[in-house]
Amino acid sequence: MNYNIRPMEGINRLIGVYHADGGVIGELKYISGKIFGNSHCALCDVTSGKNKKTWNECQKNLGITIDMVHLNERNEGLVKFTKGITPCIVGQTSANYVLIVSNKELENCNGNTSELEKILTKKLPLIWQIFICSMIYMRTQLNIIHLLLMS
Numbered sequence: 001m002n003y004n005i006r007p008m009e010g011i012n013r014l015i016g017v018y019h020a021d022g023g024v025i026g027e028l029k030y031i032s033g034k035i036f037g038n039s040h041c042a043l044c045d046v047t048s049g050k051n052k053k054t055w056n057e058c059q060k061n062l063g064i065t066i067d068m069v070h071l072n073e074r075n076e077g078l079v080k081f082t083k084g085i086t087p088c089i090v091g092q093t094s095a096n097y098v099l100i101v102s103n104k105e106l107e108n109c110n111g112n113t114s115e116l117e118k119i120l121t122k123k124l125p126l127i128w129q130i131f132i133c134s135m136i137y138m139r140t141q142l143n144i145i146h147l148l149l150m151s
Helices: 023-036 040-049 051-061 076-082 105-106 113-150
Strands: 013-017 067-069 088-092 099-101
Touching: 013 040, 013 076, 040 051, 040 105, 040 113, 051 113, 076 088, 076 099, 088 105, 099 113, 105 113
Parallel strands: 013 067
Antiparallel strands: 013 088, 088 099
């Protein structure tokens, strides 16, 4: 499966995007929507409520922090990238965003945090390899610039 992750783009941040608005009004809308069956967020199911403690342990086990944002908390670029695909987990690069965990993958977790941990465990080595490659690339570029400036 292609996640549009390309070496040298350098993922520098992981962001989970809920399919719900934040704040008191957003929470109330989500809860009422969940009660009446017209609102659902698979990412909320694995990271919030009864799973919040397990989710924090998952991040600790993986050695990462995923910044979580609600629909009304996204910046313009993230709004454009995630339009129609929330909830999801994306990687932010210096140039754009890349999809890391899709809505379908989150749905397949069925509210089970350990299932999301398995998905991330499979994908993180690739993400970190790309990050390390991008850091080496940037370091090389800085060395070349330094040499040019010194000569």
